[in-house]
Amino acid sequence: MIYMADTADIAALKHLYEFFPLEGITTNPTILKMAGQPLSVAVDQIKAIVGDGMIHIQVMSENADDIVREAKKYKTYFDLGDNYYTKIPVTPQGYKAMSILKDAGINVTATAIFTQQQALVAAKAGADFVAPYVSRLDNISSHGIDVVGDIAKNIIEYELNTKVLAASFKTVDQIYRVSMKRAHSATISPEILMQLIKHPMTDISVKTFLEDGQGLYDVEF
Numbered sequence: 001m002i003y004m005a006d007t008a009d010i011a012a013l014k015h016l017y018e019f020f021p022l023e024g025i026t027t028n029p030t031i032l033k034m035a036g037q038p039l040s041v042a043v044d045q046i047k048a049i050v051g052d053g054m055i056h057i058q059v060m061s062e063n064a065d066d067i068v069r070e071a072k073k074y075k076t077y078f079d080l081g082d083n084y085y086t087k088i089p090v091t092p093q094g095y096k097a098m099s100i101l102k103d104a105g106i107n108v109t110a111t112a113i114f115t116q117q118q119a120l121v122a123a124k125a126g127a128d129f130v131a132p133y134v135s136r137l138d139n140i141s142s143h144g145i146d147v148v149g150d151i152a153k154n155i156i157e158y159e160l161n162t163k164v165l166a167a168s169f170k171t172v173d174q175i176y177r178v179s180m181k182r183a184h185s186a187t188i189s190p191e192i193l194m195q196l197i198k199h200p201m202t203d204i205s206v207k208t209f210l211e212d213g214q215g216l217y218d219v220e221f
């Protein structure tokens with residue numbers, strides 16, 4: 001499982017990158033709005049934190065030609081090399097842009113995916129990652145985990161060179177379930193990443209170890 005942080009919150013990212021084995025970050029216009037940062041400022045700060053991790057930046061353009069120009073501009077402007085992924089919503093113009101950008105050697109993440117077929121078409125268009133939105137599906141009485149499972153199954157069965165990037169999580173249990181459905185990766189908010197590694201029994205066990213070990217550890221280090 002590849003873990004990514006779904007955020008542009010710089011303080012939260014700095015904290016997470018101290019210990020969490022993250023392999024990149026994802027952003028979108030809503031995330032930038034929540035962080036209160038324009039794209040150029042946010043990405044410059046994110047770059048300094050994630051090192052050679054992936055940075056997924058969503059386009060705002062709707063027309064294929066504009067999407068291609070926008071995605072290519074970010075690739076040079078931010079100078080991220082192969083760590084740059086352009087996030088493109090799965091509209092007809094988006095699919096068109098995905099093929100063009102893949103042919104131009106730019107990594108593509110297809111986003112705003114709600115069905116197995118949207119993901120499969122994006123994979124055929126060359127997307128490196130496909131991002132189904134779990135909670136947004138669950139919240140309309142649909143089944144986000146099943147959609148993720150179907151996409152992962154297709155990718156494995158058809159031997160496609162695409163990874164599932166499960167997104168839109170509200171609970172730790174959803175992340176457990178997408179991992180068991182063989183999602184290759186997940187992008188998760190800082191709050192839920194912290195919850196993911198927490199367990200009260202761990203805290204109790206550590207506390208007991210500290211108490212029991214008092215006076216017994218006599219090797220200096």
Ligand SMILES: O=C[C@H](O)COP(=O)(O)O
Nearest residue numbers: 006028135136167168169
């Ligand atoms: O980029 C997609 C986001 O991960 C969607 O998450 P959200 O449903 O919590 O806004």
